[in-house]
Amino acid sequence: MPYGAWGVKRPRAPDGTISAMPRRKAVNDWFAKYDNPMKEVVMGMRDAILDADPRIDECIKWQAPTFTYEGNLASFFPRSKQHASLMFHTGSKIPGTFKRLEGSGQGRTMKIDSLDELKKAKPELQKIVRAWCDWVEATKAAAKAKPKKKKPAANAKKSKKTR
Numbered sequence: 001m002p003y004g005a006w007g008v009k010r011p012r013a014p015d016g017t018i019s020a021m022p023r024r025k026a027v028n029d030w031f032a033k034y035d036n037p038m039k040e041v042v043m044g045m046r047d048a049i050l051d052a053d054p055r056i057d058e059c060i061k062w063q064a065p066t067f068t069y070e071g072n073l074a075s076f077f078p079r080s081k082q083h084a085s086l087m088f089h090t091g092s093k094i095p096g097t098f099k100r101l102e103g104s105g106q107g108r109t110m111k112i113d114s115l116d117e118l119k120k121a122k123p124e125l126q127k128i129v130r131a132w133c134d135w136v137e138a139t140k141a142a143a144k145a146k147p148k149k150k151k152p153a154a155n156a157k158k159s160k161k162t163r
Helices: 025-033 039-052 115-145
Strands: 057-061 064-068 072-076 084-088 108-112
Touching: 025 039, 025 057, 025 064, 039 057, 039 064, 039 072, 039 084, 039 115, 084 115, 108 115
Parallel strands: none
Antiparallel strands: 057 064, 064 072, 072 084, 084 108
């Protein structure tokens, strides 16, 4: 069985791809204690995110579920009671146009107020997750391909200043 992020064994799907990230115990424990009218919506968003791409992982940071891949993608704002609120930490860097992302600074927010709305938003949410993962991969590949600057030799003669 192949290993995914953090050395967790993940089964392969029939087409040979590694299946979506398993749910983390720490996050399951957090949800067991989470008392909020939007709990089902938040849990549905969690499932959509983790099922979107096998590179995505989850943990608890800032006392809330946070989704990661080579850095923080998004965290829930757990106190919101009118809607499920998911903050994309560096949402402005995610390539593409996403009508459900709100905000104009570095971060972006997606707000979902019902399971029906989540059904409509799920394709865009999963597209955002895949766009993030692909952007991270492309950024890493570009950094590796970039030629390193040569450092001047330590014994190189320094030019003398003219007087």
